[in-house]
Amino acid sequence: MRSIEGISMAAAARAAAPLAALLLLLTIAAVPPPAEAHVQIGAYNKTCPQAEDIVLKEMTAILAKSPNLAGPVLRLFSVDCFVGGCEGSILLDSTASNTAEKDSPLNQGVGGYQVVDAIKAKLEAACPGVVSCADTLALAARDSVRLTKGPFIPLPTGRRDGNRSVAADVAPNSPPPGATIADIIALFANKFNLTAKDLAVLSGAHTIGRARCSTVSLRLYNLGGRNGASDPTLDGNYTATLRGQCKPGDNATLVDLDPPTPTTFDTDYYTLVAGNRGLLSTDAALLLDPATSAYVAAQANATSPDQFFADFAASFVAMSRLGVLTHHKGEIRQVCSKVNQPAPASTNAGAAAGRSYRTAGLALITTLAVALLI
Numbered sequence: 001m002r003s004i005e006g007i008s009m010a011a012a013a014r015a016a017a018p019l020a021a022l023l024l025l026l027t028i029a030a031v032p033p034p035a036e037a038h039v040q041i042g043a044y045n046k047t048c049p050q051a052e053d054i055v056l057k058e059m060t061a062i063l064a065k066s067p068n069l070a071g072p073v074l075r076l077f078s079v080d081c082f083v084g085g086c087e088g089s090i091l092l093d094s095t096a097s098n099t100a101e102k103d104s105p106l107n108q109g110v111g112g113y114q115v116v117d118a119i120k121a122k123l124e125a126a127c128p129g130v131v132s133c134a135d136t137l138a139l140a141a142r143d144s145v146r147l148t149k150g151p152f153i154p155l156p157t158g159r160r161d162g163n164r165s166v167a168a169d170v171a172p173n174s175p176p177p178g179a180t181i182a183d184i185i186a187l188f189a190n191k192f193n194l195t196a197k198d199l200a201v202l203s204g205a206h207t208i209g210r211a212r213c214s215t216v217s218l219r220l221y222n223l224g225g226r227n228g229a230s231d232p233t234l235d236g237n238y239t240a241t242l243r244g245q246c247k248p249g250d251n252a253t254l255v256d257l258d259p260p261t262p263t264t265f266d267t268d269y270y271t272l273v274a275g276n277r278g279l280l281s282t283d284a285a286l287l288l289d290p291a292t293s294a295y296v297a298a299q300a301n302a303t304s305p306d307q308f309f310a311d312f313a314a315s316f317v318a319m320s321r322l323g324v325l326t327h328h329k330g331e332i333r334q335v336c337s338k339v340n341q342p343a344p345a346s347t348n349a350g351a352a353a354g355r356s357y358r359t360a361g362l363a364l365i366t367t368l369a370v371a372l373l374i
């Protein structure tokens with residue numbers, strides 16, 4: 001009896017040691033990570049206080065020279081956020097073994113990459129390895145809105161850069177060809193947790209910028225695959241004007257989304273859509289759902305842009321939070337078109353913290369394994 005008891009005591013003690021170690025491990029694992037786990041206003045206050053000023057200064061200079069770059073930069077940000085989150089993956093180049101998002105046929109008309117690269121170079125010069133490409137793009141897009149006389153949007157920062165950029169990810173996160181308004185609302189709800197109102201509000205970004213004729217040609221010449229058929233829901237005079245700008249077979253010419261004021265962020269877009277002059281079929285489709293059409297009507301009649309500006313700021317921030325990488329996830333890319341080289345080259349504090357955290361975890365697991373063996 002005694003000896004049996006003795007054996008079971010010893011067995012219990014042996015069992016308890018790893019259990020205690022395991023509990024210790026679980027406790028340590030549950031301790032909140034040292035860095036901030038969310039995006040927040042002014043994330044670079046301490047590490048690069050001039051970051052937002054640098055972006056604004058560069059964007060001001062770039063748009064003064066080329067006002068038409070406001071549209072591409074704003075769109076580039078939405079295209080980044082909608083595919084895998086706002087983590088800069090749209091900026092990555094394809095490699096020998098991977099076709100990146102930017103080379104998806106769906107992103108052929110997307111541009112503004114050189115703007116982000118130029119701003120990032122200035123940020124790297126001022127604060128090496130601190131400001132992510134994802135935040136560089138987010139802040140540049142925010143400034144596209146401000147510098148075209150839209151609202152100033154206080155924007156949470158602290159996004160880090162992802163390393164997955166796969167062309168095949170684009171289609172499942174984009175409205176399918178021939179998407180109905182119900183399809184788009186469902187996509188927004190299911191993939192992005194954004195509402196029909198967010199859709200109506202964010203579509204207001206089409207108050208600036210341009211589309212390629214290839215995007216519009218179906219509505220002008222080939223609706224439903226019928227040769228010569230134009231879209232009867234498009235204002236007839238506008239169809240005639242557009243046919244003058246976009247000749248059959250011309251894919252490349254760019255036409256303004258908001259011809260009256262193509263570089264001013266205002267409520268004209270809604271006046272156009274309400275008057276059957278929305279350029280894209282997805283713009284026109286906003287009239288086909290009660291929630292989105294109510295928003296179009298309200299803004300088309302608005303006497304001030306204030307409500308649209310407040311709504312846009314809120315929906316833009318909601319979009320800007322999609323799939324963000326924070327804390328030890330992701331990296332701060334040195335060059336936006338390429339992931340950092342492994343180990344010695346990446347010297348930023350966040351990556352170093354992530355590494356030491358992982359190293360500590362590994363050491364602990366090794367200790368535990370040794371304890372179990374003993």
Ligand code: HEM
Binds near residue numbers: 068202
């Ligand atoms: C369901 C939602 C959306 C759809 C279907 C859509 C679709 C499009 C399309 C087809 C173009 C023209 C592309 C071309 O012909 O090259 C375009 C341009 C544009 N989009 Fe959107 N878009 C959507 C949401 C957004 C959002 C959320 C933003 C920004 C907040 C945005 C900003 C822009 C801008 C600024 C342009 C002009 C780009 C330029 O000047 O190069 N769009 N969009």
Ligand SMILES: *[C@@H]1O[C@H](CO)[C@@H](O)[C@H](O)[C@H]1NC(C)=O
Binds near residue numbers: 041
């Ligand atoms: C950064 O500074 C701004 C302005 O003073 C403040 O609103 C914001 O909360 C600060 N953010 C952080 C993370 O310190």
Ligand SMILES: *[C@@H]1O[C@H](CO)[C@@H](O)[C@H](O)[C@H]1NC(C)=O
Binds near residue numbers: 163164329330339
């Ligand atoms: C991408 O990031 C993941 C974790 O975030 C990492 O495991 C992987 O090695 C990275 N791949 C490349 C090519 O850097």
Ligand SMILES: *[C@@H]1O[C@H](CO)[C@@H](O)[C@H](O)[C@H]1NC(C)=O
Binds near residue numbers: 193
């Ligand atoms: C979805 O968005 C709402 C705000 O519109 C937010 O309260 C909620 O937490 C979000 N859900 C998820 C899963 O992100």
Ligand SMILES: *[C@@H]1O[C@H](CO)[C@@H](O)[C@H](O)[C@H]1NC(C)=O
Binds near residue numbers: 236237
């Ligand atoms: C086109 O414009 C003319 C003159 O402004 C107007 O009389 C006509 O009704 C318009 N046609 C359509 C289809 O809107």
Ligand SMILES: *[C@@H]1O[C@H](CO)[C@@H](O)[C@H](O)[C@H]1NC(C)=O
Binds near residue numbers: 214250
């Ligand atoms: C325009 O695009 C269509 C469809 O992608 C293609 O068949 C056609 O050859 C293009 N036309 C020109 C002039 O590039």
Ligand SMILES: *[C@@H]1O[C@H](CO)[C@@H](O)[C@H](O)[C@H]1NC(C)=O
Binds near residue numbers: 298300301
């Ligand atoms: C907007 O104005 C039009 C007439 O210009 C009117 O038919 C419509 O009911 C108004 N819509 C709203 C929401 O006030």
